[in-house]
Amino acid sequence: MLTDRLLIQVDASRVGFVRDQLDPTLSGLVISGPKALRKASELRNDDYAGVLIADPAFYEDGVATAREPYLSRTDELPAADPLGQAVQEQLAVGATAALTPTGYLRAGDTAAVRAAVREVSAREDPRIVLTLPIDVGWLRGDLVGRLIEELGVAPGMKAVMLGGQLDPLASFPESLTGLAQVLAQVPRTALLRADLAAFGALARGAVFAGYGLSGRFRHVVPPGEPAKSSGFADSPAVLFPELMALFLGKTLARRFAATHAPVCECAACGRRPLDSFPTNRDVRPAAQHNTAVLMSWQRTLQTMAIGPDRQRWWQERCRAAVNRYPLVNAAIRQPNGFKVQPQLLRWSLLDAAPSAPACAGPD
Incomplete structure (x- = not known):
């Protein structure tokens, strides 16, 4: 299962x-x-x-x-x-x-x-x-x-x-x-x-x-170590589908303050703008948005054959997202508004293997 x-x-x-x-x-x-x-x-x-x-x-x-x-x-x-x-x-x-x-x-x-x-x-x-x-x-x-x-x-x-x-x-x-x-x-x-x-x-x-x-x-924080943070999270993390990354809701609201934010058409949002999750009162709808987007990606992934085809699809999707960053930054007139995260860049550069093991049958 x-x-x-x-x-x-x-x-x-x-x-x-x-x-x-x-x-x-x-x-x-x-x-x-x-x-x-x-x-x-x-x-x-x-x-x-x-x-x-x-x-x-x-x-x-x-x-x-x-x-x-x-x-x-x-x-x-x-x-x-x-x-x-x-x-x-x-x-x-x-x-x-x-x-x-x-x-x-x-x-x-x-x-x-x-x-x-x-x-x-x-x-x-x-x-x-x-x-x-x-x-x-x-x-x-x-x-x-x-x-x-x-x-x-x-x-x-x-x-x-x-x-x-x-x-x-x-x-x-x-x-x-x-x-x-x-x-x-x-x-x-x-x-x-x-x-x-x-x-x-x-x-x-x-x-x-x-x-x-x-x-x-x-991730797992090693036992005995205090968890490090990239900043005080006073708004939920929101998945920006085109950039394939999570950003704080308040960051999205600030970046798109002078222009129209992208509209999300996921199953949870129903054409809700991505800048509409600015505070922690929006945790539930942000979580629903994130999950609905992930489910749509999962459905697409399932149409790909396990192995190099699926790996190439993922690499190409990551490359497309990396290439989208300068376009979004140009649209909002903020050259460094959104920065490519290291992991996304590495996935975009990781070539497909010649072959990959098939998943085992259901237990």
């Missing part, structure tokens, strides 16, 4: 923002955080029949080690079998699949990765997804080869989450190439807690992917 889906990753309080915008055949929900299990149970009791994952997100609070790759709740005594307990709890509330309670995987800690793989392999349960909250440093140099080697023996599905501040894939130039290597060489790998990379991953053969509704769910 998870195969080739774009899931929306959200906390329990905002599920209602996006539930009605999801395409039930192509999408689903990942609910993250301490209230994930309770909200998942409520949804099932409310007859929600879609794909649903409850992510306890223990990796936000602790680091995986070779002795303890899996974690228990920080407010409880350590469980004798944290993996078994987490799987049982998630499946009991109706989750489509269960994520392992893996701690944060520091770059280069091969022993911790190996321990997580060994323990989940012994379960032989196809409903378990090996969660891999890896520091983005794993995608650098020879570390990516070591990661691929360790994950190559893991059965079932694997869900990578990238750790780092702000946009981890903007941390160093080879990060995107490293991610593409993992997706190409480790069968049945997914990408969760992502942004634009969710689509890039699906284009590169990911078994499924998750797009974070808010910045918190588009």
Whole structure:
């Protein structure tokens, strides 16, 4: 049921923002955080029949080690079998699949990765997804080869989450190439807690992917580090479809103050201008807009054959967006009004591979 889906990753309080915008055949929900299990149970009791994952997100609070790759709740005594307990709890509330309670995987800690793989392999349960909250440093140099080697023996599905501040894939130039290597060489790998990379991953053969509704769910902040911010967010992040990037609603209102803003015709907006989300009172409609646009992209992606055709389509779409920036800036007479984000530029330059693995069949 998870195969080739774009899931929306959200906390329990905002599920209602996006539930009605999801395409039930192509999408689903990942609910993250301490209230994930309770909200998942409520949804099932409310007859929600879609794909649903409850992510306890223990990796936000602790680091995986070779002795303890899996974690228990920080407010409880350590469980004798944290993996078994987490799987049982998630499946009991109706989750489509269960994520392992893996701690944060520091770059280069091969022993911790190996321990997580060994323990989940012994379960032989196809409903378990090996969660891999890896520091983005794993995608650098020879570390990516070591990661691929360790994950190559893991059965079932694997869900990578990238750790780092702000946009981890903007941390160093080879990060995107490293991610593409993992997706190409480790069968049945997914990408969760992502942004634009969710689509890039699906284009590169990911078994499924998750797009974070808010910045918190588009990457993993390493445990013990305060989350860095690009600025005080007093308005929601709004997806500008032509530029394939998120901008604060107040930024869009300011940039288009002297001209007409582009009109969005997504399923949620109904010809609503993009500059009409200026304050945090607009969080719900902005979330609905973002989700509706993502669903339209997902439907288009699904018309492409898995492999080079899909990769070329994604690269061409990213290139078109990069080329659109100077045109939009010229129209608003602000040469540096909108700046191309590093990750978008890197996707536009990442050529299609000669071949890509087909997604595995439904579990």
